[in-house]
Amino acid sequence: MYEGAVQELIDELGRLPGVGPKSAQRIAFHILEADGEDMKRLVNSIVTVKERVKFCTICGNVAEQETCGICRDPRRDPTAICVVEESKDVIAVERTRSFRGKYHVLGGSINPIAGIGPDQLRIRELLSRLSDDEVQEIIIATDPNLEGEATATYLVRMLKTIGIKVTRLASGLPVGGDLEYADEITLGRAFEGRRTVS
Template structure:
């Protein structure tokens, strides 16, 4: 299909988003073009502001409006437990359950040799750095039960054990291979409750 260049470029941009194919990208582009000009401008400003006002927490690597983030700097949270997740979206899924009161560590990925992602490419070094703090008594691994999640969990367990810290994995009543973000709140809450030491 032949579009004017400006529309083709817009469709191309939308197609860069996860799970957006050519057809969806085209629908979004045309939707945008039908929107009133002031709404489009507001949308554009919102995108830029979100990018400018979002920081990565220097301690847990969560996305936040401040660094350290609200969770890391909260005195109401249990600083003896760190829950390890692969992405910020998993942290949000766990926070929604209102069941977990500890801290987090966002790895920003999982070990995946197939994709050329090794241990040094994710925030493992930084996690180990946090474990030298005597306050930390337990690390909960909340990584998806995928091949990469399993590999990362095993690797982390080996590294954390010598610190004399309890390591547990959340129980998965979750479907194998499923992403944490798609699980409902009750399933996640139960999974944290039923975690087992490894």
């Protein structure tokens, strides 16, 4: 335990996701030893992002305006919506350059242990986007973990009644992976998603 401000900084840094006690301590001491101007820029960046950035009123992605750049882009296909858990997932899909539709950010996934149910996610907003008959396909791109699967299952059951085509991202073996190290679920999904080779 350190005195006063140093320990407070370590404690606050330790509350960040993915930052454990050792990492928090390393970051705190880096901040102490860093140039004052560099740290002022860091502080200003944090303050600016908290003041300027909000969530898109249409899809829930991060935006500095009322709507995000993707929702404002007339070249995007309005008939397909890719449903993701977080804004960072939008960036991951965009990097593939394989999807030209629009997005819907749920703001998390169903996790009963953490007290997060469907009502805490942006599912009502998704349903309201489907009322204009323009959307023809919903692509569910939640994480392939327990919470993501629960969310996907919930969405599939709910969206089936609407009559819109619902698809789920394929999952399987990673490029460069070895079969012997694949878990049963991943290997099973790879078999289910197999394609004909021409």
